Amino acid sequence: MEFTTADVEKVFLFDHLRKGCEAQYAKDPLDSDVYAIFKLEEVLTLSPGKHQALWCLGNAYTTQAFLFPDADVAKGHFDKAVDYLQRAENEDPGNEIYRKALDVAIRGPEILMELNQNGMMQQALGGGGGGPSASSNATGGENIKTKKNNDFTYNVCGWIILACGIVAWVGMAKALGPPPPPAR
Numbered sequence: 241m242e243f244t245t246a247d248v249e250k251v252f253l254f255d256h257l258r259k260g261c262e263a264q265y266a267k268d269p270l271d272s273d274v275y276a277i278f279k280l281e282e283v284l285t286l287s288p289g290k291h292q293a294l295w296c297l298g299n300a301y302t303t304q305a306f307l308f309p310d311a312d313v314a315k316g317h318f319d320k321a322v323d324y325l326q327r328a329e330n331e332d333p334g335n336e337i338y339r340k341a342l343d344v345a346i347r348g349p350e351i352l353m354e355l356n357q358n359g360m361m362q363q364a365l366g367g368g369g370g371g372p373s374a375s376s377n378a379t380g381g382e383n384i385k386t387k388k389n390n391d392f393t394y395n396v397c398g399w400i401i402l403a404c405g406i407v408a409w410v411g412m413a414k415a416l417g418p419p420p421p422p423a424r
Contacts, residue, residue: 298325
């Protein structure tokens with residue numbers, strides 16, 4: 241399999257970003273998203289026409305926008321995403337993936353509003369409050385950090401349960417011994 245120069249550059253770029261994010265995650269596990277965006281913007285200062293980095297940044301901002309319950313904060317992230325994705329599409333005009341990502345970023349505020357409305361509807365049906373309060377908006381960042389901690393906890397618990405299951409299965413297999421030879 242032959243690799244082009246662009247493929248090799250992608251591998252080096254993403255490997256460098258991965259190592260930087262791992263180092264940042266070791267320092268502060270809850271702030272690696274911001275570090276990844278910072279590093280991608282740094283790549284663009286070195287090579288402004290790098291459409292892969294523009295696409296990654298656009299996707300990062302789009303994804304991050306969906307994490308904010310406040311529509312104004314999310315709108316700022318969607319605007320940045322549209323800017324980066326439009327630039328990526330301008331650099332590589334025929335790329336279908338870039339065009340679809342741009343469409344999602346453009347429709348992002350609408351999608352977020354629908355998600356929030358559905359979430360509010362479910363909360364109201366579940367007996368919770370009818371809408372966001374000032375205290376819930378003030379702790380929006382803490383909710384994201386708590387969710388990341390919960391995700392990590394559930395991931396660790398899942399791996400521990402899987403490991404215990406495998407150990408129990410191997411132990412039972414050893415206890416039963418080998419199968420008897422076939423009768424002749």
